Amino acid sequence: MPARDLGLPVRAPLPAPGELPARVTIWEVGARDGLQNESAIVPVAVKLEFLDRLADAGLGVLEATSFVHPKWLPQLADAEELLAGLKRRSGVRYPVLVPNERGLDRALAAGVRHIAIFASATETFASRNLNRTLDEQFAMFDPVVSRARAEGLDVRGYVSMCFGDPWEGPVDPEQVAEVGRRLLDMGCSQLSLGDTIGVATPGQVERVLDLLPVHLVAVHFHDTYGQALANTLTALRLGVSTVDSSAGGLGGCPYAESATGNLATEDLVWMLDGLGVETGVDLDSLADTSAWMAERLGRPSPSRVVRALRG
Ligand code: HMG
Ligand code: MG
Numbered sequence: 001m002p003a004r005d006l007g008l009p010v011r012a013p014l015p016a017p018g019e020l021p022a023r024v025t026i027w028e029v030g031a032r033d034g035l036q037n038e039s040a041i042v043p044v045a046v047k048l049e050f051l052d053r054l055a056d057a058g059l060g061v062l063e064a065t066s067f068v069h070p071k072w073l074p075q076l077a078d079a080e081e082l083l084a085g086l087k088r089r090s091g092v093r094y095p096v097l098v099p100n101e102r103g104l105d106r107a108l109a110a111g112v113r114h115i116a117i118f119a120s121a122t123e124t125f126a127s128r129n130l131n132r133t134l135d136e137q138f139a140m141f142d143p144v145v146s147r148a149r150a151e152g153l154d155v156r157g158y159v160s161m162c163f164g165d166p167w168e169g170p171v172d173p174e175q176v177a178e179v180g181r182r183l184l185d186m187g188c189s190q191l192s193l194g195d196t197i198g199v200a201t202p203g204q205v206e207r208v209l210d211l212l213p214v215h216l217v218a219v220h221f222h223d224t225y226g227q228a229l230a231n232t233l234t235a236l237r238l239g240v241s242t243v244d245s246s247a248g249g250l251g252g253c254p255y256a257e258s259a260t261g262n263l264a265t266e267d268l269v270w271m272l273d274g275l276g277v278e279t280g281v282d283l284d285s286l287a288d289t290s291a292w293m294a295e296r297l298g299r300p301s302p303s304r305v306v307r308a309l310r311g
Helices: 030-037 044-056 079-085 101-109 123-130 134-150 173-186 202-209 230-239 265-275 281-295 305-311
Strands: 025-027 114-120 154-160 188-193 219-220 241-247
Touching: 025 265, 030 044, 044 079, 044 134, 079 101, 101 281, 114 123, 114 134, 114 173, 123 134, 123 154, 134 173, 154 173, 154 230, 173 202, 188 241, 202 230, 219 230, 230 241, 230 265, 241 265, 265 281, 265 305, 281 305
Parallel strands: 025 241, 114 154, 154 188, 188 219, 219 241
Antiparallel strands: none
8 A cells, every 4th residue: 555545744855665665573562662651550461461461462572571670660670570571482582671781681590582772862851861971971881782792682762852852952963863873882782763753754764874884773752743654764764674553552651751652563554564564463363452552551552553443
């Protein structure tokens, strides 16, 4: 189905549909980015069932939890218990977030093989989210990445607030690229560019991607202003082939109050199915899972596609 039939904003000139990737890897963040933002603390048994159902739906990367300070994120304080109870599926990766060496020690003890560090593109968010200055965050991450690499772990590097910051306003693309390059130089195998508060528009996405090696970049959009799919399509046309999303559109960011949900995985899969781009995800099974999770959370899913399919 052509993009214009999906009602997406079209920024001319768009390359031919053949230039879209044949397959997109969906990096499912619902169990981490989604649940970290719920005011309710979801029981570990529910989280485990959620992860199982997401694997059943065909998702191959399930970000499971974070080894951060439990006082900073009580919703994920059960990280050890979760990993101990996790039935790892063959062919499925279960990355976790790790901010510092203490987090890495905990992740290694829990048998983790795949981690993500999370940097900020702005000074204010580095302070609020990590209790560090922009520069100090690299000193915190450096030993994490080198130790993790020496242990044979794969390390992803998030960059948050890539397009706008609630305290600092618009973010200079050069500043984002500089943070991204430092993470790649440190040894991250992939960057994930986060529109943490969901303000980006496609032109901004193009400007940031022009400054980075796109084959090493994933995108992580929030849908606050309804731009997440347009931004995703722009990134795909520029050579990105890994997209972060959250089942049912769960999530936000506890240290950025204006952030609403992540791009919903169902909305992403609906668009990619329509474009003939493979994801390996069964939309019906995924929508059932998000409807099930919405019941557990006691509120409807914000995903347009979940609402259209499951009422
Ligand atoms: P700090 O207070 O500066 O930590 O926090 P510290 O290094 O000064 O240590 C203080 C105490 O905390 C020590 O204990 C440490 O052992 C302990 P004490 O010696 O006093 O008894 N500690 C820990 N305990 C358990 N696990 C740990 C850990 N680290 C220290 N890992 C810190 C610094 C980074 C830890 C804190 O700021 C933190 O945990 N921040 C995490 C915040 C967070 O998770 N935010 C959400 C994720 S980012 C996000 O969602 C954006 C993203 O999704 C992209 C997007 O959406 O755009 C990625
Ligand atoms: Mg997010």
